[in-house]
Every structure is written in structure tokens, then in C-alpha cells.
Amino acid sequence: LGLSVMVAVLALAWLDGLLLALRVGNRVRWPMRQLDQIMTQCPDLTSTPHAAVKPARAPAAPFRLSQGFQDLPLQLQAVLERLIKQARTDSLTEVGNRRQFEEALESEWSRAKRSGEPLSLLMLDVDHFKAYNDHYGHPEGDTCLRQIAGAIRSQARRSLDQVCRIGGEEFAVLLPGTTAPQAEELARRILSGVDGLAL
Numbered sequence: 001l002g003l004s005v006m007v008a009v010l011a012l013a014w015l016d017g018l019l020l021a022l023r024v025g026n027r028v029r030w031p032m033r034q035l036d037q038i039m040t041q042c043p044d045l046t047s048t049p050h051a052a053v054k055p056a057r058a059p060a061a062p063f064r065l066s067q068g069f070q071d072l073p074l075q076l077q078a079v080l081e082r083l084i085k086q087a088r089t090d091s092l093t094e095v096g097n098r099r100q101f102e103e104a105l106e107s108e109w110s111r112a113k114r115s116g117e118p119l120s121l122l123m124l125d126v127d128h129f130k131a132y133n134d135h136y137g138h139p140e141g142d143t144c145l146r147q148i149a150g151a152i153r154s155q156a157r158r159s160l161d162q163v164c165r166i167g168g169e170e171f172a173v174l175l176p177g178t179t180a181p182q183a184e185e186l187a188r189r190i191l192s193g194v195d196g197l198a199l
Helices: 002-041 060-088 098-115 129-136 138-155 180-196
Strands: 119-125 162-165 170-176
Touching (some): 060 098, 098 162, 098 170, 129 138, 138 170, 138 180, 170 180
Antiparallel strands (some): 119 170
């Protein structure tokens, strides 16, 4: 009798589990079937990015799901671009970082060799920065570096010009298509701009 009761209980538990699995499966399968029908009947949803046309009487959940799938590549692209920018930008001064500088220098050097166009490079090191930082403190030192980066950027304005922070208080300005006399003139303007900050 005990064995019969145990077998009956196990059979009921198994049957109950099977019914639960079927119910859950139907809840998952139904929206997927609906989505499949929509995608099959309306090829515009798969071929046109950001399709705004919702088929008549289409269930809302599968339609939102299909829109989400369409938006996903663009969202991933935006995240990737943001990460690439962060990886190449100095977070303190918001100019290029050393990685950006090295990549740009290699690329521009190769291009200048092929084209025969001039390429100039300015290297800037902030005088007495350690004493300034020690005297006024790190927050003021950070502000100082941001102001200097801004002064450099305000002079190196062309879209080709690349301003980068390559070390603690060291900056570089890569100047494609710029002759030595033009680079010297820009260097004088940068020095004048930094002097004008009166740090």
C-alpha cells in the first residue's frame, strides 16, 4: 500500500510538472510565433532599419521585440564609438591621450612619406608644474592642465591638428600639412596663449 501511494504521488507530481512546463512553454512560444508571423508577412520590418510601419492588428509585444532587434546594431555601434573615444581621450583634459597620439603619428608619418607633404610636431612641457602642483594642490594642478590644454586647442584649430596629452604635464601637437615656419608661428601663438592665462 505504501509503495502504491508513493508511485501515485510521484505520478501526480510528474503530471503537475508536465502541465506547468506546457503552460510556461506556451507563454514563451506564443509571442515567438506571433513575431515569426509578423516577420514573414512584413519583410519591411527586417529589411528597413528603424521601420516605423506597424502591421494592422499586430500584437504589441512581438512588434516591440522586432523593433528592439532592429535597433540593437545601432545601439551597439553607438556604445562601441563611445568606448573607442574614451580609450583615446585623456579624461582630465579631454584632448587625445598617448594612445591616440601614437596611432595618429604613425598614420600621419606614413601618409606624409607617401604624399611628400610636410608634417610638423610640437612637443610642449609645462615649466615648474611640480612646484605649482605642490604649492596649490592637485585639484588646482588639474585645473591648470585643463586650462593649458584649452589654450593649446584654441590655437591648433584645424580639424587635422591633433592635440594630445602624452604625459603628466607634457603635450604634443601633430600638424599634418604644416611646414616648419608655420609650426614655429603656431608654437609662438600657443606660448602667448598660455602666458595669457597668468598661471
